Amino acid sequence: MALHIGAHVDQEDPIAEAQARGASVAQIFLGDPQSYKGPVIRFEGGAEGLKARAAEAGVDLYVHAPYPINVASFNNRIRIPGRKLLQQHVSAAAEIGAKGVVVHGGHIGADEDAAKGFDNWRKCIDGLDMPVPLLIENTAGGDNAMARRLEAIARLWEAIGQASGGDTVGFCLDTCHAYAGGIELPTVVDQIKAITGRIDLVHANDSRDTFDSGADRHANFGSGSIDEEELAAVVRAAQAPVVCETPGGVEGQSADITWLRERAEG
Template identity: 35%
Template sequence: MTSPHSPVGAHVPVAGGLATGGLKYAAEIGAEAIQVFVSNPRGWALPAGRPAEDARLRARDDVPVYVHAPYLVNFGSPSEETLGKSIATVRHSLERGRAIGARGVVVHTGSAVSQSYDAAMEQVREHVLPLLEEIPDDGPRLLLEPMAGQGKMLCAKVQDLGPFFEKLEHHPKLGVCFDTCHAFAAGHDLAAPGGVKETIDALVETVGAGRLDLVHANDSKDACGSAKDRHENIGAGRIGEAAFAALFGHPAVAGVPFIIETPGRDPGPHGRDIATLKRLRGD
């Protein structure tokens, strides 16, 4: 029996509309899945959707769609203003995600900034659990994305997801987005023999089977353990092609979409990365 096919796609620009711009770019680079922003990734504005565009994306069952929440979101922030805006922004991303038929909404796990880890994690429980409870059965999962390990990040190693899942009561609407560059920067040596298996095995042991919903497939410009989040094109960085081939071969990753967030906005570099991943997938 063959493993389920993992679609390969990209974060796509949406100039001209989520469906018009996003699907056009996806076709140009050969993407089988897409990730989009539904608001300014570096701002707090919460724009309404365009019903006709939303319907076009929702109707494309053949193209898995994911939403990335804005980078400013931080449930661990000691600032009441930032915390309040983070809650509103993720709620908006979840609602917009449902409107476009998204399977998941990716959110960074955040930082304690100037307060203690324990205080920040209590905020995660207090504010994220109600958001999860609001998600209807046909709504997207909220996908936690561990970070590269810089500063007072709440989660970098895959084992750091354990306290998140405990605080959030292993909610059925909670999932994981695994970023290869972040994991490598945090100290998971995906380039070492057996490194991918060891890391994904640890992820599954920490959060349970069936929680890995998305892979952000990014090579790394910097060394393992650098805590530097600098993406590189597939095979051109420190992680290397073999690690991505190993990811496709891990049973816990079977069928999980891969989304690139690699350098190069024009179709050329992204098209090459998509083609490389498809080759490593075994096409």
């Protein structure tokens, strides 16, 4: 199977960035990833121009939502603006023809009831208009994270399944986050699919950190802590588009794309 593979790239001209890497997938932010401000289309031709350019080039676009979004939070000043911002990014992603929007699962406080955090996710999905799929990404850190441990992911998916529109929610599997979050990679694909029924996107990253460390520092393939064959096997088993979020710009990511094609295509 030929890999449908790419990288997270700069948003000004993601098609040129993908082509420079020999990629057929490009993941981008829309604006500042650390801000609560609404999405910004920085491509010179605007949303319609980017959509047309991507279709012409045969590049699939994915949008990564801003990091501050935490729709599980008990804090109204975090949860409510996060829901609104997530809706804005989903709508903007549809305008550029993106295949999906990746968002982190979020977390709650140490003394807070996890059940309410999962229900906050249900309420969020109930209220979202999703012209493109929302892809929830597993995270690496925090004992009160909504999407670190398999048990939490199962509870999250149960809550989402009760929401109208829950069938539009998919899963993004990050290999670095899974490894550093304490999930064994040789069985992660089967375990996630048993819970969610699907893996829509893989964030293929090596890890600068150790197993179950709770850290999430990405590394280029072969330079981190993850066994090379285990990482390649995850990509083969997932049978989903792949985004490398590794460092090094064009040179580093091009090398990673080549590395993965050599080991994971079958």
